[in-house]
Amino acid sequence: MSKLASLIRQTEIIKLAKRKSFDWETLDRHLARKEEELGHQLCISKRTFNRDLSEIASLFGIAISFDFKTALYSIVPEDSSEENTQLLEAFDMLQVFGQKGKVPSYLLFEERKAKGTEHLTSILAAIQKQKLVNIQYEKYWMWELEDRTLKPLALKEFKQRWYLLSLDEKNKFKVFGLDRIRNLEILQEGYQVSQHMDFERYFKDVFGIINSPGNPVEEVILTFTEFKGRYIKSLPLHSSQEILVDDGSMLTIRLQVKIEYELIAEILSHGDEVRVEGPERLRGLVRKKAGNVGAGRIK
Secondary structure, eight states: OOHHHHHHHHHHHHHHHHHOOBOHHHHHHHHHHHHHHHOSOOOOOHHHHHHHHHHHHHHHOOOEEEETTTTEEEEOGGGOOSTTHHHHHHHHHHHHHTTTTSOOTTOOOOOOOOOSGGGHHHHHHHHHHTEEEEEEEEOTTOSSEEEEEEEEEEEEEETTEEEEEEEOTTSOEEEEEGGGEEEEEEEEEEOOOSSOOOHHHHTTTOSSSOOOTTOOEEEEEEEEEHHHHHHHHHSOSSTTOEEEEEOSSEEEEEEEEEOOHHHHHHHHHTGGGEEEEEOHHHHHHHHHHHSSTTOSSOO
């Protein structure tokens, strides 16, 4: 059995487990159906299945266990990570056109610039080995490339773009968009950091990448039209999102965040389907950018 077939089978096991708990017979029927759809040998023995569970935990960070009381297999939330969901989505897309080696004419992708993902492997290697990197960086407001030597610390994704979190030559924290890195070289010189940053805490109170020192966390209240509210409920703007009103005609939410440029830009992107209820400072900033916030559908 090929490695590709094993990966396809394991992703199908994960997708089934994400939908519901299952018994062996349900899994066997699911794999038999997918075997016919995908053209790969997927049906397996229980011995191979147990080996798959071990590899799924190792490769995808998802623990699936058997409950003797219910006689069902299910995901163990406390031992699993949801951060690999995008990897599974990417693998699904590869399966769509991987066999023929090209994108079929009936699969239409959004036109977009490269995201800089070609640098991901090199940056990850530099972080793991604690090696300095030299980059040529293109700032949107400059005509010339900027040459920087950095201590790479971590990578963060926001709105389908990847960002390098690093310390610069003066040990100041800096963020660089990978899509604007024109050249990257891992240097032989290593580095050490005196104190490791808690990035989960650092980004906890911000929407996006910008986190201005001294900027306070504020209570932000936003009201959306009923239609737009459906999207906001299905894909929350921030982990702190709390629903205050959901009466079928509008949705009002509360966020606990810092007011930064990216939050203002997000609010403006929803046009006349959002109204800023507070704080007044944010209302003023949005009004200044938009001209007259709240003059559309929401009254």
